[in-house]
Amino acid sequence: MLPPPAHALVATDLDGTLLRRDDTVSPRTRAALGLAAAAGARHLVVTGRPVPAVRELFAGLGYQGLAVCGQGTQVYDAGAGRLIHAVSLDREAAAAALGKIEAQVGQVFAAVDQDGADGRTLIEPGYLMPHPALSARQTLHRDELWAAPVIKVLIRHPELDDDALAAAAHAAVGDLATVTLSGPGTVELQPYGIDKGAGIALAAEHLGLDPATAIAFGDMPNDLPMFRSCGYGVAMANAHPLLRAAADEVTLSHEDDGVAVVLERVFG
Numbered sequence: 001m002l003p004p005p006a007h008a009l010v011a012t013d014l015d016g017t018l019l020r021r022d023d024t025v026s027p028r029t030r031a032a033l034g035l036a037a038a039a040g041a042r043h044l045v046v047t048g049r050p051v052p053a054v055r056e057l058f059a060g061l062g063y064q065g066l067a068v069c070g071q072g073t074q075v076y077d078a079g080a081g082r083l084i085h086a087v088s089l090d091r092e093a094a095a096a097a098l099g100k101i102e103a104q105v106g107q108v109f110a111a112v113d114q115d116g117a118d119g120r121t122l123i124e125p126g127y128l129m130p131h132p133a134l135s136a137r138q139t140l141h142r143d144e145l146w147a148a149p150v151i152k153v154l155i156r157h158p159e160l161d162d163d164a165l166a167a168a169a170h171a172a173v174g175d176l177a178t179v180t181l182s183g184p185g186t187v188e189l190q191p192y193g194i195d196k197g198a199g200i201a202l203a204a205e206h207l208g209l210d211p212a213t214a215i216a217f218g219d220m221p222n223d224l225p226m227f228r229s230c231g232y233g234v235a236m237a238n239a240h241p242l243l244r245a246a247a248d249e250v251t252l253s254h255e256d257d258g259v260a261v262v263l264e265r266v267f268g
Helices: 014-018 027-038 055-061 091-105 142-146 162-176 196-207 221-229 241-246 258-267
Strands: 009-012 042-046 066-069 074-077 082-086 109-114 121-123 150-156 178-183 186-190 214-218 232-235
Touching: 009 014, 009 196, 014 214, 014 258, 027 042, 027 258, 042 196, 042 214, 066 196, 074 196, 091 142, 091 150, 091 162, 091 186, 109 142, 142 150, 150 162, 162 178, 162 186, 178 221, 196 214, 196 221, 214 221, 214 258, 221 232, 221 241, 232 241, 232 258
Parallel strands: 009 042, 009 214, 042 066, 214 232
Antiparallel strands: 066 074, 074 082, 109 121, 109 150, 150 186, 178 186
């Protein structure tokens, strides 16, 4: 019997990392993931997208493994089509956090991802979805965002850039929520203490693996907790400077098969 690989888990972000701009995975990257699987490593998707926003994508990719979704608020079994863990954001805390942020920076535009495997993304007037492939329903008033349990809140500011908004939000909300910068135009609030690192810990426990054996790939500051939880962190060439600085290695971009380049070396 072959010994287990040094990296028994391959943890990949989706947007800006595993996926190309058209939401596809290149043949080369698919083959490299196959090399990892043949060596005995498990693939774990770790994404800010909620479960409803990945189910169709996973079906198209043929992905059957576990996925950490919603910035660590959900662990989903893609093969079984079953949500195996979820934690929601207290809606009163979320509303209070929004109020504190607006007291600091003026009006923001908000959206929410609802709890559950069939939860919807709701957006208030003025909020623009950062990714055209993600669907949402527009509300008439902010109060409608809180009609059902939510896992996270997304905010945008008409003038502040993402880094400035994330910094202001972090300073304002305290322990009401965890603030995450997960992509262009995507600053998020999720339950306090919940992030991709917490999600990986739960998923790895479910798989019977130690997160320290994982090699992780990402591109944005929301991947920092994932890097801290895993044994080896790889930032994409297109990654945010904060993640590049924290990485053990910087690979090529998501358009240039950066994930495959590393996996071929490690498992080839």
